[in-house]
Amino acid sequence: MEQPLQPKDYQKVPEPTLRRLPWYLSNVKLLKQRGEHFVSSTQISKEINIDASQIAKDLSYVNISGRTRVGYEVDTLIDVLESFLGFTNIHKAFLFGVGSLGGALLQDSGLKHFGLEIVAAFDIDPALVGTTLNGIPIYHSDEFVDKMNEYDVQIGVLTVPIEIAQSVTDMMVAGGLNAVWNFTPFRIRVPEHIVVQNTSLYAHLAVMFNRLNFNKIK
């Protein structure tokens, strides 16, 4: 938290690069487990079948330099990537909608290892309000603005039914949240300065089903 900000960390890195960097990170972690001390982009390339020049280009966004013939130091590369990707700082979040998926996410403690801590959830179901799930308190949605003063939160996780996806988003934005992690299949509208990340499990299922059927009749 107290490290000086590296300006380079905050350029607008292309989304495809940001999505590939975690692949390199997990791969380098594996190489470390195998006892490697140095790794080159050529080595990563062989393991994960991405062009070495693409890997070198992606890594150029990160503040690390490799040494000719030797490559990147494994420990340093892991530290720098984890920090660059934001996994080493805890970002607090509220979750909206403790249904099946919302409840599941509250129980996934793994998110915390990647920098996301859901500190409270909101719902309107009287059977849920006032209870906790995996130690996380569930409040009534009406308490959201109060809780914004109590917790230091920037991110909202959206797992409500599609009928209220937009109105809950509007409420989140009005309350001062800066990012929405949207798990609904609904395309929400937000002001330009709000960060949205769409993770629709159902869209991924649609792609998978289509490809399976395509292979079957090919």
Place this chain on the structure above:
Amino acid sequence: MEQPLQPKDYQKVPEPTLRRLPWYLSNVKLLKQRGEHFVSSTQISKEINIDASQIAKDLSYVNISGRTRVGYEVDTLIDVLESFLGFTNIHKAFLFGVGSLGGALLQDSGLKHFGLEIVAAFDIDPALVGTTLNGIPIYHSDEFVDKMNEYDVQIGVLTVPIEIAQSVTDMMVAGGLNAVWNFTPFRIRVPEHIVVQNTSLYAHLAVMFNRLNFNKIK
């Protein structure tokens, strides 16, 4: 299940189209709730801020034709989209790795509404093997090949630690699964005929964190 296959359903639809179609579906469902009987691509376009011509093009992959000035019939469009996207047929799946995320997915009954039913899970932890979670039995990984004969399963959901992501994938493929829904941040390698869909929650977090920081210093 007994409907004749429409050849058009099984062309290789572009992935961006497949990812946008669920947006249209959820939007049309909302319009239906509001009492609309017909919907045009212009109307959907206004709601979700995607070009009307793009929407019409995406919908041209689906077996439905709109009427000039009136548009698509809402009920028909919902049925045809749900069926086209594979949400109305149940696709059975095995899940590998009942850790934090795997356990969470077993508890997300919502997947079934979109055509995916996880019928069994595999792990090696003696504390888990032989138990059930949300009614789903957890078997020892050694039993996988036996269970392939018992269940009619094509899809494997991968939620194991990265160290064994590749070896478990190899086992899944050797056992006859045709698709891998990969939730690990590891880039798995598979033979060409195997369908892979990567859903890395951590990669999405990385994008969100980076955009948040970028907005902060902008």
